[in-house]
Amino acid sequence: MWAILSGIEGNIAAYEAVLADIKRQRVKVEQLYILGDIVAANPDSEKVIKRIQNPLPGELEPQVCIGWWEEQCFALHGLGSTAEPTELIARFGKETAKLLWDSLSRETVQWLRNCHFGFFELDCLLIHGSTISVSDELTPQTPPWQMLDRLQRVQANHLFCGRSGQVFEYQLQGGSVNSSVMTLDQPHPVQTITAPKRRVVGVGNVGRELGKATYTLYSPYSDSLEFKTVYYGSKKGFGN
């Protein structure tokens, strides 16, 4: 069983609550994937990083990839693909950019820089946004052509993502298209191309909503999927 989470966003209490919930599972969780947005403009971001870097005895070592907030850190520190954190400032303003800068040490940003862009395990892609970028937000409303494109770019059957923060299972049940090509020399006959069944999973968000964390359990062997909601703090006692 895999536990897949995203969007801790510097919320250490939420992360602890999810770790505790993972320990309570009857089926043993063998891998813990964190699909980015570990940090945010949150003064506790360093605590989350330290907790991830130093799992307690018996705990899994998390497999971490970068998300949208990490990409903004890289831009702030001059380590990203863009020279300026334009996306961050446009969305949250300069004060948030300053807060993000103050939340993380240079050493931590360097550690994040060494994290993966995503993971490809078996026939599953685990990534923050999509194969396009960390900003690419896949949701239940995303057109199916776009979903199929994101899957086909890496020949994955299952894509687990966290950018939207939503929990959802988007099943492409199949389809077809008639295609013909005409060149200068000859027309080619019409072919009917079929699309295989594939799936995109929104794994939820751990830290954005205070008191409520969502994450996903997935068994690649039985192909079973389970969405988990964990209430913590004052909302504790209503988990499922």
Add this chain to the structure above:
Amino acid sequence: MKIAVMSCIHGNYAALDAVLLDIDQQQAEKIYCLGDLVGYGPYPNAVVEQIRSLDIPTVQGCWDEDIVEGLNACECSYPSLLAEKRGKIAHEWTNKQVNPEVREYLAQLPHTYKEDNLCFVHGSPNSNHEYLLPEMDAFTALERVLSSDADILFCGHTHVPYVRTLDSGQLQVTVHQPSKNEQPTVSFNTPLKRIINVGSVGEPRHGRPNATYVIYDTETTAVNLREVEYDYQTTCAAILDAGLPPIFAWRLARGLEFAEKADDPTHVCER
């Protein structure tokens, strides 16, 4: 209305001249250009000046972009190290030749141009480095047209013209969300879409040295892939005189170059 769409002139003035004459004979009312005005060929300034003087709506090609922003494509754009080396020589030569007005003109070209249900791009709506090859997966090709929000997507970049018709596209989707009731399977359908690759005026790669472009009738939707003979040997001689790699003259005379057969033609260069 008949329109003419051309691409990839690559500094070949003789080819452009022949194509403009053919367009006139075909009585096309409007001309569009999909970029790569410069690179490989010996007359980058003359080609740009001609396009500007005719006020032809033009999008920016990858070579135009590289002249403005510096060589930006990674080695994945080339099929081999040798091809990359030759490409860099051509870039440096062109970079020295282009005058400031030409550079300024190339800098302001848009990546995409839209008119009614037609969209014009150099490579793809994603990037002017992406190759839309005729054998590309049909659903991927369909997604590229849909992302342009048009019915007809005109592109170039591969230097080999083709028309791809994508019809009766449909996908079934079921979405499950824990917070919502079970939702039924929904079928998504697309109307007829087409990708029209207009080939190359100045550096054809379809196996013959003739310039290629397309005439499209917006009323009947008929597509005419045009192949125009011209005195390519004049351009070949000018390539050699300019000190450009002789292989450019060799392949121009044969209509060959397999640059589009890169390991991953859909790769979008981010460097």
